[in-house]
Amino acid sequence: MVTDTGGIDDKSFNASAWAGLQAAKESQSNVEPKYVASTSEADYEPNLRQFVTQKCNFILSVGGLMGDATKKVATENTSQQFGIVDASIPDATNVFPMQFATEQAAFLAGYLAAGYSKTGKVATYGGLKIPPVTVFMDGFADGVAHFNKVKGKDVKVLGWDKAKQNGTFAENFGDQNKGKSITNTFVAQGADVIMPVAGGTGLGTADVAKASNGKVSVIWVDQDGCKSAEQYCEVFLTTVVKNITDAVKGAVVDGASGKTLAATPGYLGTLENNGVSIAPFNQFESKVDAGLKAEIDKLKADIIAGTVKVESANAPK
Incomplete structure (x- = not known):
């Protein structure tokens, strides 16, 4: 390898x-x-x-x-x-x-982030502007948009504009300080749930969240963060898992x-073959509203059934 x-x-x-x-x-x-x-x-x-x-x-x-x-x-x-x-x-x-x-599981994570946010602002950023990264960001933004549509809300996404394919990137996958800097900017703008799609750079986001005393939470990607970066488990709302x-x-x-x-x-x-998923809520199990959990389960079933369409120009061809 x-x-x-x-x-x-x-x-x-x-x-x-x-x-x-x-x-x-x-x-x-x-x-x-x-x-x-x-x-x-x-x-x-x-x-x-x-x-x-x-x-x-x-x-x-x-x-x-x-x-x-x-x-x-x-x-x-x-x-x-x-x-x-x-x-x-x-x-x-x-x-x-x-x-x-990945857009399928990230859609669920975006819906979750919008439903969990207390400030009405969530954020995402990438390591590099390449399709395997931006596909997460597309799904996340669409999940937030779906929440807004269903609930009549106006939760804002910082860091990514799906329509313009424009957003915030660290330009690497291993610089925690850059991750901290980007995250601090998002937090200053009001974001309280942040999804870094940036490998090790995203650990800087987890650091900021850990220092926030519960005000900021993180959606991790790839591996369940509570297994791969256990020291930050207390801030991981969930993970968009790629199996x-x-x-x-x-x-x-x-x-x-x-x-x-x-x-x-x-x-x-895919969601259907468990190749992508969202991880357990782990330490957030009791903090996520039961109704929101049920909506996400239903949304997963609807995506698998094809009644909710999740599309991204960055999805695998």
Whole structure:
């Protein structure tokens, strides 16, 4: 596995993918996981090539930013199997894509944020302006809009304008100070529920929330924050979960047992197949109104049934 620049311990998507490799090892004795961390985008290609040289059977790229490097290396090494999280490379038949309809789960989180907010202002920001990030922000904004429509309210979203595809970005996935700075600005503008889609940068948001004495809460992404960043569990209202771990485990186990991993259709995680979800409320269980919980359960069922449409130009194609 080659990590994105967030590193193996980002409490987010790199960590989720590595957990998938570890889980595959536990269930399939011929799996030997190893990883190399990328410190910059320039590392992607040489890191992938070192695993080609080592004749690894399955080489996993983590993150949409690795698409170009993966395509280049995979098309030059067609006898080896590659996989990629958060991207699809149709021209490379030996790359198995694992993508997620994150907008569906983020829609639920936006509705929750709007219903939980005391100030009538919520916020989101991203690490970089790329589709695997902005798809969360689209879903979140639409969930808030749906709440407003159903309830006749006017909860505002700071940090993202879906119609204009414009918003706030940290320009990285590992700078907690930048996360703090962005969050402090949102809080000064009145936001009390904030969803960072920024890997380790988002831990800066959790720091601000922890210091707020309960006034600010956080919606985490990728892995249930109460499991991946336990020290901040008290501020995590929920998490928009991408079940990267199970997707990676499934692909590796299939490959290790001799199945051919097809580039199409690949894997798409949805609310229906539990590939995306919102995590338990954990320490917020007693703080979230029972009526709001019931509305979110109904909304999930309606999205699965197709009676509530969730759409994003940034969703996996």
